[in-house]
Amino acid sequence: MGKTVRQHLISYSGAVVAVIAATLVRLALAPVVGNAVPFLTFMAAAIILAWYRGFLPAAFSVPLSAFLGERYILNPSSNGQPLDRDDWAAILGFAMISLTVSFLIDFQRRTLRRAWAAEAAQSSAASENARLLKEAELAARRLTKYNDDLKRANRDLELFAYSASHDLQEPLRTIAISAQLIQRDLPPDQFDQGLVQQINLASQRMNDLIQDVLAYIGVAKMEQEPLPTIDTQRVLREVLERLNGSIMASEASVTSNELPLIAMHENRMAQVLQNLISNAIKYRSIEPPRIRIEASARDRFWEFSVSDNGMGIDPVFREHIFGLFKRLHSQAEYPGTGMGLAICQRIVEQYGGKIWLARSEPGKGSTFCFSIPIKSELEFGESEELRGASLHTMT
Ligand code: ADP
Numbered sequence: 001m002g003k004t005v006r007q008h009l010i011s012y013s014g015a016v017v018a019v020i021a022a023t024l025v026r027l028a029l030a031p032v033v034g035n036a037v038p039f040l041t042f043m044a045a046a047i048i049l050a051w052y053r054g055f056l057p058a059a060f061s062v063p064l065s066a067f068l069g070e071r072y073i074l075n076p077s078s079n080g081q082p083l084d085r086d087d088w089a090a091i092l093g094f095a096m097i098s099l100t101v102s103f104l105i106d107f108q109r110r111t112l113r114r115a116w117a118a119e120a121a122q123s124s125a126a127s128e129n130a131r132l133l134k135e136a137e138l139a140a141r142r143l144t145k146y147n148d149d150l151k152r153a154n155r156d157l158e159l160f161a162y163s164a165s166h167d168l169q170e171p172l173r174t175i176a177i178s179a180q181l182i183q184r185d186l187p188p189d190q191f192d193q194g195l196v197q198q199i200n201l202a203s204q205r206m207n208d209l210i211q212d213v214l215a216y217i218g219v220a221k222m223e224q225e226p227l228p229t230i231d232t233q234r235v236l237r238e239v240l241e242r243l244n245g246s247i248m249a250s251e252a253s254v255t256s257n258e259l260p261l262i263a264m265h266e267n268r269m270a271q272v273l274q275n276l277i278s279n280a281i282k283y284r285s286i287e288p289p290r291i292r293i294e295a296s297a298r299d300r301f302w303e304f305s306v307s308d309n310g311m312g313i314d315p316v317f318r319e320h321i322f323g324l325f326k327r328l329h330s331q332a333e334y335p336g337t338g339m340g341l342a343i344c345q346r347i348v349e350q351y352g353g354k355i356w357l358a359r360s361e362p363g364k365g366s367t368f369c370f371s372i373p374i375k376s377e378l379e380f381g382e383s384e385e386l387r388g389a390s391l392h393t394m395t
Contacts, residue, residue, distance in 0.1 A: 011049075011057040018045040019064045026073050038073045039065065039094035043101070050102035051109055058102035065098070066091045158217050165213045172210070176203040205331070212339040215271070216324070219346045227351075227375065230266045232259040232273075232304075236293060239273045243281070250281050252289035259295050262302055263375040268347045272355075273306070275340040276368050280308035282334055285363065301371040305358060309365040318357040348372065 022045040026038070042065035050058035074087050083091070179199040182191050233256070240247065240254055247254065254277065262269070273293070280291045292307045313321065313328065320326050322345045327338035341355075348355045353371040360366035 011053040012060055014053055015049055015057040015061040016064065018049055019061050019068060021045065022065065023068045023072055026069070030073070035074070038090060039069050039098075042066075042069055043094060043098050046098040046102050047105060050105040054109070055102050055106035058106070059099055062095050062098050062102075066095060069094070158220060161213060162217045165210045165217070168210055169207075172203055172206055175199065176207075179203070205335070208335075209337050209339075212337045212343065216339055216343050216346060219268070219343060219350060227263040228265065229261050229263055230269060231261050232269060232295065235266055235269045236273055239270050239277065243274065243278060246278065246281050250284060250289055252281050252284075252291060254291045254293065256293035257295065259293070259304075260297070260302055262372055264351055264372055268351070272344045272347050272370060275344050276306040279340060280306060280310055282336070284308070284310045285312075285365070297374060298371070300374050301353065302374055303369060303371050305367050305369045307359070307365065307367040312362040312364050312366050313357060313360040314362055315357075315360055318360070321357065322355070344370065 019042065022041040026041040029041070042061070045065065046058045046061050049061050070083065070087060070091060074090065075081070075083075176199075179196050183193075183196055236256060236259060246252075277291060277293075281289050287309055290309045293304065294307075295302055295304045297303075317328060321328065322341045323338075324342045325338040326342075327336060329336075345355050348370045352373045355368065355370035358367045358369040
């Protein structure tokens, strides 16, 4: 049997029971109230039914009440005589009032139920929200903790790498000096020249690696704040002076457009330019290197590009080359540590910028770009100068 049918049956049987109870109560009251308000208990039954079971069982109770009321309360001894006008008036009045009141009560009951349901849904949504909020807070706290742990682990690791690299310098120097002493003091036939040469090369390479690891770690130490404003044109000039030997040896030409004033530490900018320019010279083609440096303002960044006509890079390695110790050539072909681009990346990211391989074709050269934020007035007190610089360069 379906649930609603069963509920209907319960409601209508309830109506019958309520009407019988109303009849009995009214009969019990008869010695006290006589014939006055004969349908009062029936009306009460209809109202109770309307509230607990709805309008239909209440309406169902009305004719039943009219029948029992007339039979047992109004004319208990009429023996089937027709009803007079007063009886009809009492029955009709009872029926109309009961139906109207039951309808209104049922309507009120439904409205209240809807409000209660909405309130319950709202409070369950509120408690669900509170639960989610708690979970989010917990996740955020956990994330902060992981972040702190990660930062600490990173710091420890850098400290370890720094100490290890730093401490390695001393024994390395001893090895290099010992090799030199052997070369200087022993007669050439008493030692293996090739072996000593190998020791020299290996210690030089190890020294380069240590210096690069120290440089990479050193980038993490942010220098003085607020950032100074530097003239990148002047920084480039100084870098070119430092690279003068390799520029002359390779017959390289380096040109640039007018470079801007930017907010950055001078030694960091010099490190980036020097790494990119020396790579452009090192990874040259048979042509003398032609290197072009440009800068332009794009959105809120200065975008620098370093282009060359060198051997180029296969684009599949565009991400790979920025990895630590990642190289595309053997030591014998081109000496290097594979850390130059990783250092550049670490530097520009520290200033809120990015570095990427913008163009590269094997055999036709490549262009590396990096961006440095044009700082806003709020962050730096040198806005006038910087704004002047951006206008100056863009015109
Ligand atoms: P290193 O030069 O010490 O090997 P880098 O990190 O500076 O390390 O460069 C990584 C690799 O990217 C180099 O081994 C080289 O193969 C490639 N590369 C970098 N710059 C250039 C360039 N301008 N032209 C061609 N290849 C380059």
